[in-house]
Amino acid sequence: MSILVDKSTRVITQGITGEYGKLHTLACRDYGTKIVGGVTPGRGGTDVSGIPVFDTVSAAVAKTRANTTMIFVPAPFAADAVQEAAEAGIELIVCITEGIPALDEARMKRAVTAAGARMIGPNCPGIISPREKAKVGIMPGFIHRPGGIGVVSRSGTLTYEAVWQLSSRRLGQSTCIGIGGDPVIGTTHIDALKLFQEDPATDAILMIGEIGGTAEEEAAAFVRDHVTKPVVGFVAGRTAPPGKRMGHAGAIIAGGKGTAAEKMAAMRDAGILVAESPADLGATMVEALARGPRRRKVVAKPAAKKSAAKKSAAKKGVAKKAAARKPAAKKSAKKASAKKAAKRVAGGRKK
């Protein structure tokens, strides 16, 4: 099991005849992904190393029953490509392209949502489910190993670093998603957390954020209220100066907001185990697994009826209670369940 992509995922590549499109499509196929076709307007009827190329996404879907697309189309045309995929009934749109205008991203997001599809990215490394041999993205496949850690991150290479730290500790991954570093993205931290919480193959979650915006704070609140699995967090950019864009369009501290310190504090308040150093991502996950489940799931029903004011007051109470409960839970649960969980994750799940 995994989230969003698995053995049955049927993938096409939009922009398959470009240098990167071709390179990564073939790397995905080598990894085991079911690549069923590609799209480049004007190249319909040809093939790329045996992969049939179509002029339009509709034609590709009609012929191949593709349900997922990986987009390498250059930034000026990427929004159109995303919209084309959404209209053609593609369910999962993984947009690798970087440098897309922010207004185009806002339009893309609306079109994808209206079509009932899901987008990952843009400006992201994509998604991989190691046990399912499904890789829809540009990440190096060999650093991953099958297992029970779900990884969600705004970064590319920092995610590889995190995955490698996990794999070298024999902590395999259920699915890793790079959600992208732009201001407007398809799948958010919260979307991924929700999926990982519901996924029986995921035992624990590693969430990597960056400076800028408030997505990490919102994700932390979601973890506090809805996630029972152990969660490890990290936020890159604690040394970033305010007002400067750090590579990613979304990575900027604006008006004093979006600092790493605020985000890490929000994570800690939510009971997330925060790695202080990017060198400790794997080690912190080992510690989180040893601690065992975060706590029992909060029943959503009564909370929904409360007024907004009451809710925030109640939330504070819950957080306090959770904090108070932690040491006790640690004592009782630590040895038995933690050991079991660590073992399970370490060995991966055998079929």
Added chain:
Amino acid sequence: MKLHEFQAKGRFAAAGLAVPRGIVAKKPKQVGKAFKKLGSPLAVVKAQIHAGGRGKAGGVKLVRSAEEAEGVAKALLGKPLVTPQNAPEGTVVRQVLVEEGLPILKEYYAAVLLDRRAEAPVLMVSAEGGMDIEEVAATRPHAILREVIDPVAGLYDFQARRLVYQLGVPADLVRGFTSVLKGLAQVFQRDDASLVEVNPLVTTTDGRVVCLDGKMTLDDNALFRHKDLQALRDESEEDPTELKARAAGLSYVKLDGNIGCLVNGAGLAMATMDIIKLEGGEPANFLDVGGSASAEQVKTAFSIILEDPNVKGILVNIFGGIMRCDIVAQGVVEATRALGLQVPLVVRLHGSNMEEGRKILADSGLEITAAKDMGDAARKIVKAVS
């Protein structure tokens, strides 16, 4: 990419919005002439630099005669202006905008920016114009009114009207005010801006709604479809090293420390800066060579890092995915030789072809310290520079 006030006002005027009559001048004499030409008993001389907070820093002055205007211009032109928002050494004023004074009835605030949570642009207005809007947002958030703009259809008339009535704009100015708000939303969308801000937006006693100030930032990712706007870039306002990096396809931000960093990927680059700090060092820069840098780009990256005289050591942290470690190693060796590198260099390579990469470094005969992981790399470079 930031625009100057006079450039932003040019964009506003092109969209049919009212702005004060004004003349840009680069010499004090021209400023005196401009005052006479405007023929207004009261004028304002405004320093044209990209940093905000000019008023508080003395960069905006009211003048009542050509002589006074010239005097103010003399005091401003060619000298650095230090505002609360720019670097401690300030920004040299190269031009000023001379504008007619207006009979102001009331000052408002209006801005359009991309709201990440709404995943769309929002129009923000406030009746508390002329103030520091961040302070208003912090202390009286209800004084700021918002409408989310449909990224496809744009701002609807009713949304603009709703804001205008909420602001309590006098009846005779409602139409004019509504069309100004619509115009600002149009400028934002048409020019692919990331920020359009007018503070203050004023009503006048003679019944007009005028953009008294103007601030605009354009989305760099969208400049490819705005050839005309590219010409508005003022490179003298930007850090020359950052400009050079951008031309080479690298993302560079200068910092205050002494350890230069060369990393692939923005997230890993930030994390590398963080770990240097955690180990007791100070990063000299953020530098992302991108996902697929060539040996040549690695070389350029080295020369950019070394332009900073504070750099006492360099840390290279590469996690090869698309990028192959052997190619990076080749670039590192070439750059070290070509630039005659004098400072300690610690290299951490991991990922695709890492064994080949490490071998190239080891066989080069150069003084390159290899590191086994990020933590090891940070400790080694911090020790080397201290």
